[in-house]
Amino acid sequence: MPAVTSVRPDGVGVITLDSPPVNSLGSDLVTSFMQEFPKLVEDPKVKAIVVTGKGALFCGGAEITEFAVMVAMGAEKFKETNPVAHLSKMMDLIDASPKTVVAALNGPALGGGAEVSLACHYRVAAPKSSVGFPEVNLGLLPGAQGTQRLPRVAPLPTAMTMILQGKPLNAEAARKNGIVDVVAKGDVLEEAAEFALSHPPAPISKREVPKTNRFMVAAGALESGLNTAVKAAPLMIAPRSIIKCFEAACSKKSFREGVQVELEEFSKLVFSVESAALRHLFLSERLAQKVPGVNEKPAPLKKIGILGAGLMGGGIAMCFVQKGVPVVLKDAKQEWLDGGMKKIVSLWEGQLKKGRLSKEKFKQYMSLLKPTLDYGDFKDVDMVIEAVPEIMDLKKQVFLDIEKSTKPDAFICTNTSGLNIDDIAAVLKDPSRVMGTHFFSPANVMQLLENIRTAKSSNRTLSTGMAMAKLISKKVVMVGNCDGFVGNRMLAPYAGEAKMLVEEGATIEQIDKAAQTFGMAMGPMALGDLVGLELFWKQRQAANDMKKQTKTYYGPYELTDWLCEQGRYGLKTPDPKIKANGRGVFIHRGREKFVDPEVVAKLEEIRKTKGVTARPVSDEEIVERLFFPLINEGFKILEEGYVARSSDVDIVYIYGYGFPPSKGGPMFFAENYVGFKKILEKLKIYGAQAKERFTKNPHYLPIDYFEPSKLLEACVAKEGTKVFPGQTLIDVVLKDFRKQSPGPGPFSKL
Numbered sequence: 001m002p003a004v005t006s007v008r009p010d011g012v013g014v015i016t017l018d019s020p021p022v023n024s025l026g027s028d029l030v031t032s033f034m035q036e037f038p039k040l041v042e043d044p045k046v047k048a049i050v051v052t053g054k055g056a057l058f059c060g061g062a063e064i065t066e067f068a069v070m071v072a073m074g075a076e077k078f079k080e081t082n083p084v085a086h087l088s089k090m091m092d093l094i095d096a097s098p099k100t101v102v103a104a105l106n107g108p109a110l111g112g113g114a115e116v117s118l119a120c121h122y123r124v125a126a127p128k129s130s131v132g133f134p135e136v137n138l139g140l141l142p143g144a145q146g147t148q149r150l151p152r153v154a155p156l157p158t159a160m161t162m163i164l165q166g167k168p169l170n171a172e173a174a175r176k177n178g179i180v181d182v183v184a185k186g187d188v189l190e191e192a193a194e195f196a197l198s199h200p201p202a203p204i205s206k207r208e209v210p211k212t213n214r215f216m217v218a219a220g221a222l223e224s225g226l227n228t229a230v231k232a233a234p235l236m237i238a239p240r241s242i243i244k245c246f247e248a249a250c251s252k253k254s255f256r257e258g259v260q261v262e263l264e265e266f267s268k269l270v271f272s273v274e275s276a277a278l279r280h281l282f283l284s285e286r287l288a289q290k291v292p293g294v295n296e297k298p299a300p301l302k303k304i305g306i307l308g309a310g311l312m313g314g315g316i317a318m319c320f321v322q323k324g325v326p327v328v329l330k331d332a333k334q335e336w337l338d339g340g341m342k343k344i345v346s347l348w349e350g351q352l353k354k355g356r357l358s359k360e361k362f363k364q365y366m367s368l369l370k371p372t373l374d375y376g377d378f379k380d381v382d383m384v385i386e387a388v389p390e391i392m393d394l395k396k397q398v399f400l401d402i403e404k405s406t407k408p409d410a411f412i413c414t415n416t417s418g419l420n421i422d423d424i425a426a427v428l429k430d431p432s433r434v435m436g437t438h439f440f441s442p443a444n445v446m447q448l449l450e451n452i453r454t455a456k457s458s459n460r461t462l463s464t465g466m467a468m469a470k471l472i473s474k475k476v477v478m479v480g481n482c483d484g485f486v487g488n489r490m491l492a493p494y495a496g497e498a499k500m501l502v503e504e505g506a507t508i509e510q511i512d513k514a515a516q517t518f519g520m521a522m523g524p525m526a527l528g529d530l531v532g533l534e535l536f537w538k539q540r541q542a543a544n545d546m547k548k549q550t551k552t553y554y555g556p557y558e559l560t561d562w563l564c565e566q567g568r569y570g571l572k573t574p575d576p577k578i579k580a581n582g583r584g585v586f587i588h589r590g591r592e593k594f595v596d597p598e599v600v601a602k603l604e605e606i607r608k609t610k611g612v613t614a615r616p617v618s619d620e621e622i623v624e625r626l627f628f629p630l631i632n633e634g635f636k637i638l639e640e641g642y643v644a645r646s647s648d649v650d651i652v653y654i655y656g657y658g659f660p661p662s663k664g665g666p667m668f669f670a671e672n673y674v675g676f677k678k679i680l681e682k683l684k685i686y687g688a689q690a691k692e693r694f695t696k697n698p699h700y701l702p703i704d705y706f707e708p709s710k711l712l713e714a715c716v717a718k719e720g721t722k723v724f725p726g727q728t729l730i731d732v733v734l735k736d737f738r739k740q741s742p743g744p745g746p747f748s749k750l
């Protein structure tokens with residue numbers, strides 16, 4: 001029963017939203033509420049009503065999965081059966097109650113949940129509860145009267161921040177801003193009941209918008225709010241619609257007319273591809289935590305050992321300590337350990353200075369972090385994450401050392417961006433304890449974690465690895481052990497094409513600008529400087545083949561080699577001579593960067609040697625050549641079975657590589673923005689050009705990333721086929737594909 005009612009001895013009727021896990025307002029709950037609520041209104045024993053939520057939340061908002069169903073119904077059907085209009089009716093029902101209705105906020109009230117609370121006449125909140133409107137993160141706006149009710153109780157700047165930026169307020173802040181009437185001192189339900197019995201009905205819909213809010217709108221506050229929101233997320237379309245709703249609320253329009261504007265704007269947004277992309281992202285993040293075949297209970301992680309106090313190891317250590325987990329941080333030399341600790345402490349001190357960290361927390365962090373040179377300190381850790389340099393023999397050696405110094409059931413993770421983890425694990429007596437963890441740098445900041453399963457990782461190792469990611473609040477995806485895993489393998493053709501386009505005549509700035517206009521957080525050339533140009537240069541040196549095209553390195557190598565030979569690795573190599581912060585393709589000064597004329601001259605020289613005449617390259621060509629081979633590689637990883645589903649690839653790219661969320665990730669983008677057929681056609685065209693280049697010009701090497709994926713071809717054949725709302729066609733095709741021709745990866749047969 002999704003809405004459960006009871007009548008207390010004091011005559012307060014309680015209606016509880018009871019729809020686990022988050023009491024989302026699915027059609028069942030709304031229908032049940034609309035049946036049960038009038039019974040309380042009509043019951044002569046009931047003097048007043050309290051609305052509350054079961055469990056830890058008041059309500060997590062509208063049922064997100066139902067939006068895809070609405071969209072699948074089509075615009076015409078949507079008009080007739082619009083479930084958000086239905087939800088809006090639920091608000092009217094509460095609002096119109098002749099008996100006082102109080103929301104007892106037992107926990108967070110989000111989106112539609114916050115709207116339910118505002119439809120109630122008053123709000124009494126538990127201290128740990130909060131009120132928020134995260135709809136904008138889904139490309140939506142509050143569609144059940146929230147845009148009209150909030151500016152009637154809260155100052156406009158607060159309302160704008162909450163709805164335009166999706167920032168929630170805690171109970172006390174909500175009280176200060178007029179959204180909550182009382183923060184409970186004791187039992188929230190008791191206090192809400194008491195409040196309900198002693199206050200008359202007072203629906204927000206009947207209130208005038210405060211004059212200050214009207215003045216602020218007249219003075220242009222909405223435009224500046226919009227500018228801030230657009231600057232933060234230029235590709236989002238929801239903020240413009242939100243502004244229209246605020247305009248309606250603060251104009252001479254009636255509450256009802258405002259609600260109508262809101263409904264129209266909401267309906268437009270829910271059908272937009274941007275909203276579909278962001279909803280896909282929300283659900284995909286949660287789906288990624290469910291790894292096929294991994295079902296054992298994770299082991300508790302009470303203490304962690306980190307090996308290597310460098311940039312990566314230090315960042316990983318911070319992640320655990322900041323969640324209250326004790327860490328032993330070990331390195332081989334005192335100076336390395338001191339350097340690592342100094343960096344960590346200076347980061348925390350910086351936060352302390354900015355007021356983002358309290359003194360108590362700082363002290364707590366310091367007490368949880370133990371630097372050591374002694375492997376003996378690993379004796380009681382539950383997991384070791386090694387983050388020593390990417391040298392196979394070194395990794396194997398430290399694995400043996402870890403094995404000697406840890407409990408036999410401690411998990412051992414190797415942090416690598418590309419080494420073969422099966423090979424590393426093979427040195428141990430029990431390789432089932434091992435999995436890979438590919439953290440992104442800086443590990444304490446970047447959200448993504450690629451967990452890598454080896455052929456021998458045990459079920460418990462994998463489930464504990466996933467729990468570990470949750471513990472430190474990472475967006476996690478489990479992938480198989482292929483070259484470059486998912487992220488770097490897909491990045492290789494992207495980076496390769498960027499270098500190729502530059503040789504053909506596009507400028508370095510043009511490449512990055514085109515990628516950023518597409519929505520990437522940064523362009524491929526700047527990314528190379530950030531990650532460090534020496535990474536793959538050293539890997540190629542170690543492999544004794546500087547010209548080999550691999551799954552992790554493609555494209556012309558002359559410019560990169562020239563830069564690396566001079567020690568110009570990118571941002572991390574300062575050049576005191578020119579007082580720059582770093583030198584790679586760009587010269588970096590603070591946050592500014594510019595292309596070094598020496599690099600441009602070197603490029604000219606390389607072109608001359610190779611007999612290449614620079615030509616103008618269009619932005620359209622840049623975007624297609626950067627992203628289509630990257631997407632093609634994503635299809636290949638899926639068809640080979642190195643990742644469970646297409647949405648996992650999307651998560652990797654959005655949280656690890658700055659792919660624009662409003663495009664839903666590369667695989668969502670392929671299916672919903674471009675279409676499989678166009679991608680296939682373009683791959684063939686650019687592939688033929690690349691082949692010609694390599695056959696005619698001995699300076700170029702053959703590349704395979706334009707070779708179309710078989711899964712992509714299978715998707716082209718099925719393009720246009722309808723799938724269940726919320727499913728992707730790629731995954732539907734993939735299921736059959738894997739049955740017919742399972743690949744070598746671990747997910748092929750799961």
Ligand SMILES: C[C@H](O)CC(=O)SCCNC(=O)CCNC(=O)[C@H](O)C(C)(C)COP(=O)(O)OP(=O)(O)OC[C@H]1O[C@@H](n2cnc3c(N)ncnc32)[C@H](O)[C@@H]1OP(=O)(O)O
Nearest residue numbers: 022024060061062063064065110111112134142143144286
């Ligand atoms: C008309 C209206 O104005 C429009 C709207 O209301 S749109 C919806 C607005 N609400 C939101 O965006 C809130 C989304 N939810 C959240 O932020 C978080 O889930 C939360 C803070 C509520 C709880 O977080 P947490 O405890 O970490 O649990 P979390 O793992 O995220 O969610 C638990 C489960 O509930 C599901 N869920 C959460 N909110 C949901 C929602 N609004 N609809 C459907 N499912 C939801 C998750 O998908 C997950 O499902 P799973 O168990 O199958 O993986």
